[in-house]
Amino acid sequence: MNTIEHLSQTRNITREELELLLTTDDRELVEQLRRTAREVADAVYGKRIFIRGLIEISSHCKNDCLYCGLRRSNRSAVRYRLTEEQIYDCCATGYRLGFRTFVMQGGEDGWFTDERMCRIVSTVRRRYPDCAITLSLGERSRESYQALYDAGANRYLLRHETASATHYAQLHPAEMSWQHRMDCLQALKEIGYQVGCGFMVGSPYQTFDTLYEDLQFIRRFEPQMVGIGPFIAAHDTPFADQPNGKVTYTLRLLSIIRLLQPHVLLPATTALGTLHPQGREQGILHGANVVMPNLSPRDHRKDYAIYDNKICTGEEAAECRACTEARFARIGYETVVDRGDYKPNTP
Numbered sequence: 301m302n303t304i305e306h307l308s309q310t311r312n313i314t315r316e317e318l319e320l321l322l323t324t325d326d327r328e329l330v331e332q333l334r335r336t337a338r339e340v341a342d343a344v345y346g347k348r349i350f351i352r353g354l355i356e357i358s359s360h361c362k363n364d365c366l367y368c369g370l371r372r373s374n375r376s377a378v379r380y381r382l383t384e385e386q387i388y389d390c391c392a393t394g395y396r397l398g399f400r401t402f403v404m405q406g407g408e409d410g411w412f413t414d415e416r417m418c419r420i421v422s423t424v425r426r427r428y429p430d431c432a433i434t435l436s437l438g439e440r441s442r443e444s445y446q447a448l449y450d451a452g453a454n455r456y457l458l459r460h461e462t463a464s465a466t467h468y469a470q471l472h473p474a475e476m477s478w479q480h481r482m483d484c485l486q487a488l489k490e491i492g493y494q495v496g497c498g499f500m501v502g503s504p505y506q507t508f509d510t511l512y513e514d515l516q517f518i519r520r521f522e523p524q525m526v527g528i529g530p531f532i533a534a535h536d537t538p539f540a541d542q543p544n545g546k547v548t549y550t551l552r553l554l555s556i557i558r559l560l561q562p563h564v565l566l567p568a569t570t571a572l573g574t575l576h577p578q579g580r581e582q583g584i585l586h587g588a589n590v591v592m593p594n595l596s597p598r599d600h601r602k603d604y605a606i607y608d609n610k611i612c613t614g615e616e617a618a619e620c621r622a623c624t625e626a627r628f629a630r631i632g633y634e635t636v637v638d639r640g641d642y643k644p645n646t647p
């Protein structure tokens with residue numbers, strides 16, 4: 301049994317196998333990894349891609365993550381927040397375009413109190429009973445997560461960023477805590493959300509050891525979704541001069557995660573599309589099965605600048621929707637009008 305068969309059958313990987321699979325230039329082995337991951341994705345989800353309409357509701361953030369262009373110390377970042385009406389308009393447009401999941405994402409912005417956010421979630425819930433509501437609003441209290449869930453939210457995306465507490469401390473200011481991030485993820489799961497965790501590939505100070513911990517964390521936590529994308533340097537941040545993450549590592553990690561967790565929802569991220577013109581298509585061909593086209597109003601898109609040179613900042617929602625469909629049709633995949641729920645493991 302070779303490494304890929306072993307990985308596929310045991311749904312586990314050793315630290316040494318991980319390093320080997322990321323660094324090897326044995327083309328046959330690399331292609332076997334990709335092919336096997338895609339076969340597994342096909343077996344669970346078919347040649348279907350789930351789409352999520354991403355609404356970037358606020359570029360304000362109280363945090364100061366060293367890698368992020370929206371960190372509070374970045375005085376050159378342009379700050380905006382959508383009004384409730386703008387958010388509802390995005391949903392209406394999205395629904396017409398065939399989106400059945402809305403992802404409301406933003407920095408940690410105190411303006412979006414529980415009261416405001418619950419009103420928004422319950423309004424969207426009432427207007428679109430057939431849609432999934434995903435939130436990606438960072439760390440909040442358990443009570444807040446519970447209230448938002450009760451208001452009608454179904455899913456929550458909160459990347460763990462790194463499973464190593466030491467590495468976490470190298471990416472974040474002292475007032476942010478790895479343990480608190482872990483506690484948030486646990487609370488979300490206990491409340492009943494479908495949870496997405498994830499990490500950047502090639503973030504500063506990342507090693508094969510920390511990546512190995514990330515994969516073992518994913519195995520233990522069993523999230524419904526895992527979001528990974530390459531680190532991309534953002535200007536006016538402490539990591540502005542750090543090298544970008546590698547596309548090849550990101551693609552191989554997508555395949556590895558697919559083999560570790562065959563049923564997981566795995567997005568081909570915008571960051572991957574930013575570093576390579578065919579990055580998202582390659583992501584799908586390596587085992588991803590989700591994409592998250594942008595539904596945000598075009599006049600604010602360039603200001604949701606987490607990293608530099610982000611794609612899709614000049615397009616309208618309808619353009620991204622059409623582009624997505626065409627891109628994946630060209631490689632033989634269908635973008636479906638579907639909530640795209642997690643398909644639980646059947647014994």
Ligand code: 5AD
Nearest residue numbers: 367368459530531532534571606607
């Ligand atoms: N490059 C790539 N991804 C980034 N994120 C934040 N900053 C960057 C960057 N410079 C990711 C983080 C965060 C998500 C919203 O975006 O993982 O959780």
Ligand code: FES
Nearest residue numbers: 612615620623624
């Ligand atoms: Fe936005 Fe292609 S997905 S332009």
